Amino acid sequence: MNTDLGTVSTLLVYGAMACYMIAMIAFAIDVSALGTGAAKDRRRRAAGIGMSLTWLAVVVLAAGTLLRGLAAGRVPWANMYEFTLMFTFFLTAIFLGIQRRRDIRYIGVGVTLLSLLALGLATAVLYVDADGVQPALDSYWLVIHVSVATFATGLFGVSALLSVLQLIKGRGRDGGSGASAGGVAATTGTQRGSDRPDAFTERPGAVSVSAAAAPSAVVDSAPAGAAPAGSRTGVLSRIVDALPAAADLERIAYRLNAVGFVAWTFTLVAGAIWAEHAWGRPWGWDPKETWTFVIWVIYAAYLHARVTTGWAANKFAYFALVGFMALLANFYIVNIFFNGRHSYSGL
Amino acid sequence: MSTYHPEGLKTAPDPGEQPPSSTPAGPRLGLRGWLRWMWRQLTSMRVALMLLLLLAAVALPGAFFPQRPVDPNGVIQYYRDHPETAEVLDSLHLFDVYSSPWFSAVYLLLFASLIGCIVPRTIAHARNLRAEPTRVPRRFSRFDVRSELRTGLSPAETERTLMAALGRRYVRRTGVEDRTTASGSQVQVRTISAERGRGRETGNVLFHLALVGLLVVTAWGQLVHYRGQIVVVEGRTFVNAPLDYDSFDTGAWFAGESVEPFRLRLDAFSSVFTDDAQPRDFTASVTLLTPDGAEREQDIRLNHPLETDSTRVYLSGNGYAPKVTITDAEGEVAFADSTMFLPSGDLFYTSNGVIMAPDANGGELQYGFSGVLLPTVLESPEGDPVGSVYPEALDPVMVLNLYTGDLGLDDGLPQNLYTLDTTNMEPVAETGPDGSQTPVQLVLRPGETVELPDGLGTITFDGLPRFAALDVRYDPSIPWMGVFAGMAFVSLMASLFLPRRRVWARIAPGPGGTTVVTAAALARGDDPGLRRELDRVLSPLGQMTKENS
Numbered sequence: 001m002n003t004d005l006g007t008v009s010t011l012l013v014y015g016a017m018a019c020y021m022i023a024m025i026a027f028a029i030d031v032s033a034l035g036t037g038a039a040k041d042r043r044r045r046a047a048g049i050g051m052s053l054t055w056l057a058v059v060v061l062a063a064g065t066l067l068r069g070l071a072a073g074r075v076p077w078a079n080m081y082e083f084t085l086m087f088t089f090f091l092t093a094i095f096l097g098i099q100r101r102r103d104i105r106y107i108g109v110g111v112t113l114l115s116l117l118a119l120g121l122a123t124a125v126l127y128v129d130a131d132g133v134q135p136a137l138d139s140y141w142l143v144i145h146v147s148v149a150t151f152a153t154g155l156f157g158v159s160a161l162l163s164v165l166q167l168i169k170g171r172g173r174d175g176g177s178g179a180s181a182g183g184v185a186a187t188t189g190t191q192r193g194s195d196r197p198d199a200f201t202e203r204p205g206a207v208s209v210s211a212a213a214a215p216s217a218v219v220d221s222a223p224a225g226a227a228p229a230g231s232r233t234g235v236l237s238r239i240v241d242a243l244p245a246a247a248d249l250e251r252i253a254y255r256l257n258a259v260g261f262v263a264w265t266f267t268l269v270a271g272a273i274w275a276e277h278a279w280g281r282p283w284g285w286d287p288k289e290t291w292t293f294v295i296w297v298i299y300a301a302y303l304h305a306r307v308t309t310g311w312a313a314n315k316f317a318y319f320a321l322v323g324f325m326a327l328l329a330n331f332y333i334v335n336i337f338f339n340g341r342h343s344y345s346g347l
Numbered sequence: 348m349s350t351y352h353p354e355g356l357k358t359a360p361d362p363g364e365q366p367p368s369s370t371p372a373g374p375r376l377g378l379r380g381w382l383r384w385m386w387r388q389l390t391s392m393r394v395a396l397m398l399l400l401l402l403a404a405v406a407l408p409g410a411f412f413p414q415r416p417v418d419p420n421g422v423i424q425y426y427r428d429h430p431e432t433a434e435v436l437d438s439l440h441l442f443d444v445y446s447s448p449w450f451s452a453v454y455l456l457l458f459a460s461l462i463g464c465i466v467p468r469t470i471a472h473a474r475n476l477r478a479e480p481t482r483v484p485r486r487f488s489r490f491d492v493r494s495e496l497r498t499g500l501s502p503a504e505t506e507r508t509l510m511a512a513l514g515r516r517y518v519r520r521t522g523v524e525d526r527t528t529a530s531g532s533q534v535q536v537r538t539i540s541a542e543r544g545r546g547r548e549t550g551n552v553l554f555h556l557a558l559v560g561l562l563v564v565t566a567w568g569q570l571v572h573y574r575g576q577i578v579v580v581e582g583r584t585f586v587n588a589p590l591d592y593d594s595f596d597t598g599a600w601f602a603g604e605s606v607e608p609f610r611l612r613l614d615a616f617s618s619v620f621t622d623d624a625q626p627r628d629f630t631a632s633v634t635l636l637t638p639d640g641a642e643r644e645q646d647i648r649l650n651h652p653l654e655t656d657s658t659r660v661y662l663s664g665n666g667y668a669p670k671v672t673i674t675d676a677e678g679e680v681a682f683a684d685s686t687m688f689l690p691s692g693d694l695f696y697t698s699n700g701v702i703m704a705p706d707a708n709g710g711e712l713q714y715g716f717s718g719v720l721l722p723t724v725l726e727s728p729e730g731d732p733v734g735s736v737y738p739e740a741l742d743p744v745m746v747l748n749l750y751t752g753d754l755g756l757d758d759g760l761p762q763n764l765y766t767l768d769t770t771n772m773e774p775v776a777e778t779g780p781d782g783s784q785t786p787v788q789l790v791l792r793p794g795e796t797v798e799l800p801d802g803l804g805t806i807t808f809d810g811l812p813r814f815a816a817l818d819v820r821y822d823p824s825i826p827w828m829g830v831f832a833g834m835a836f837v838s839l840m841a842s843l844f845l846p847r848r849r850v851w852a853r854i855a856p857g858p859g860g861t862t863v864v865t866a867a868a869l870a871r872g873d874d875p876g877l878r879r880e881l882d883r884v885l886s887p888l889g890q891m892t893k894e895n896s
């Protein structure tokens with residue numbers, strides 16, 4: 001237990017937070033520039049700065065997490081504080097990974113904001129000194145189960161941000177019209193860059209977003225079911241116009257959710273194996289186990305909704321968002337307020 | 348080729364097939380009609396989806412209320428704290444959600460739906476696996492991914508090249524179409540249709556079947572399992588037999604033969620704590636004695652149960668069991684044994700316990716001691732013990748009060764081992780120098796003997812062995828759960844990530860001795876790599892002339 005390393009680790013986490021903060025501002029400037037009528041294909045200097053700082057943040061955070069592990073003499077994901085470090089790392093790394101293949105800088109604000117909030121909460125509330133673990137957690141299943149859980153959380157997180165964008169983009173499209181307007185051609189062989197006219201980009205004038213909402217609502221608020229405002233003047237609608245097509249956003253979100261679902265399935269199974277070793281039963285409906293199962297079922301429902309006729313893309317995007325909300329509840333609420341055998345929060 | 352479509356399943360446009368015919372709902376349905384209608388509804392995607400959501404919803408209450416099977420004390424506590432609502436909640440099965448009728452109804456319906464859905468799908472898919480790929484569709488123009496090119500190779504060579512390029516993953520068939528050109532001459536057009544990724548559907552079917560398997564083996568395990576719990580003091584041996592356990596529960600189909608005839612001796616128990624009393628390791632060193640006379644020594648630790656042929660032994664708790672010898676007023680040994688003291692739950696193992704000597708004075712005047720054990724004592728400046736400061740027994744002290752009278756052990760009522768029933772007992776008091784009466788407090792360190800007041804006898808603190816609480820489990824379904832969970836996991840990946848693709852090509856003689864190839868590809872579900880795949884297959888033929896013309 002090396003306290004010096006622990007201190008440096010904490011400093012690095014603060015450093016990462018500073019990077020996230022500036023990156024978030026840069027991304028916000030980029031998004032709002034769209035609203036002032038900047039050309040869609042202009043050089044996005046602010047977004048570039050945001051990307052560089054996000055890269056810096058993830059490297060600094062990785063270093064901080066690594067030092068944390070060295071300070072504690074074990075893997076750095078054994079309590080809520082460290083879980084948050086890992087989750088934030090994966091969230092950002094997955095965002096950066098996708099960004100290398102296609103442009104999703106629009107969710108940069110969301111990614112950096114979510115990271116900042118998570119780290120802020122972690123350092124302010126969840127922090128515990130780097131130390132060994134209680135014997136119940138001393139198992140290689142900890143290494144497997146928890147690391148995959150953080151990875152899955154990161155995947156679902158990026159996907160949820162994309163779903164929010166998709167809902168904003170697709171809004172005003174499926175006002176009760178069911179599968180036709182909001183529906184994404186999920187099961188046809190269409191691919192990106194094909195010549196099929198895209199229902200989402202080729203019909204100007206049909207996107208309407210409540211002009212009353214604040215600009216930040218673009219990334220971090222799920223649209224309420226408010227009646228769309230008739231006029232489409234203003235900053236927001238221009239921003240919305242510049243976003244990628246809802247169908248594209250949906251498709252990326254789906255792919256992340258699919259991988260996330262597999263990772264979550266693994267988390268569930270590995271958890272059961274561990275519980276069998278540690279507590280003598282694979283499944284006992286402990287609150288944490290119950291929530292994990294419920295989240296799994298919600299995402300299974302999402303996957304089914306996606307192949308069910310008559311379901312619009314918007315509807316199953318809500319499933320994914322509910323799933324992510326349950327995931328956050330499972331972490332922040334269940335760990336702290338529910339009495340179960342998963343009392344590893346260290347609080 | 349027949350494909351099974353559950354009601355409401357979105358599928359890719361399939362050029363080789365008729366759309367699934369939906370039976371028009373007749374105006375009058377007989378009983379059978381109704382049953383069939385209900386079955387179709389139950390096995391439809393929409394109802395499956397609803398049931399899944401319902402399952403998520405009904406599973407949640409169990410996370411909010413204490414559940415009797417896991418946390419019976421929590422339920423008792425809830426009754427104490429909220430007597431008015433507890434009754435109501437209990438009648439709604441909110442304290443045993445996972446065996447409640449409504450929870451069972453939802454998952455049984457879901458699995459009925461799943462079986463109704465997956466069995467026909469499995470049969471259809473099994474038939475499909477042997478079928479040839481669909482014929483080449485007449486027109487390629489409706490596919491998003493298609494190409495056209497011209498090559499110098501002959502049609503036969505072109506066909507061979509394409510077949511080689513497709514590779515082993517594709518099942519394919521070739522054909523020949525006769526076509527009349529614009530000039531009226533007959534030409535032969537070679538066709539290739541190829542398909543890969545039937546593993547995707549296989550994965551999907553296997554995944555759902557694995558879920559059914561998981562449910563079945565879990566239910567079976569519940570029926571045949573047993574679980575025994577016992578507390579053993581260092582040096583003692585217990586027998587794996589229902590009567591030897593402190594508590595023993597079994598499933599409905601439990602059979603006596605499943606109880607393996609072994610004995611287990613706790614040789615030693617040790618623990619490791621950090622300087623600030625955080626637990627780091629617990630080890631129970633045991634010897635397993637089997638009827639054939641064999642002995643096996645092993646350590647049981649958290650996360651490392653002992654495994655016998657069919658049984659596992661887990662370490663579930665520990666504490667101290669002070670060993671004392673009590674002599675009575677006649678100088679006879681009334682009691683000489685170790686007694687479990689229950690850790691009170693603080694970090695320092697402050698433990699409470701009761702030592703009973705029913706044989707004292709021939710049973711006429713029985714002794715009961717009640718008190719605390721402090722593994723590492725903290726003393727006040729006056730030298731009075733005030734608490735424990737460390738969980739290991741570095742400087743253990745036992746502080747006891749003495750009661751005499753009738754312990755009430757003979758009336759057959761179950762006794763709580765950790766509290767003294769003092770209804771028929773008197774505390775033994777001491778008269779202070781000022782004449783005041785205070786209950787006697789006996790303070791003992793290991794090895795010490797203390798005289799009991801009023802010539803009642805002596806008590807000796809002989810030693811401080813530890814005890815381990817062990818859980819013995821037999822559940823033969825566990826390996827099977829592993830098998831089905833693994834199968835579910837692998838087939839889920841196949842189902843989500845194996846691309847399912849069809850590739851078609853027409854090879855026609857073109858002008859000037861060239862060959863014209865038109866090709867199209869179709870995927871099931873999202874497939875970002877489809878374009879690349881078609882390009883890959885066509886690449887040995889040279890440059891593309893048109894993409895998606």
Ligand code: HEM
Pocket residue numbers: 300303304307353356389390391392395399457460461462464465551555558839842843
């Ligand atoms: C125990 C509850 C169930 C779970 C956890 C579950 C899980 C899943 C998952 C994860 C998938 C995704 C695979 C993919 O997208 O290819 C899937 C697909 C599917 N499920 Fe289920 N399922 C359940 C019950 C059902 C039921 C009751 C039905 C039938 C009504 C059903 C029919 C299907 C079908 C047809 C697909 C394939 C969709 C496609 O072809 O892409 N499932 N299921």
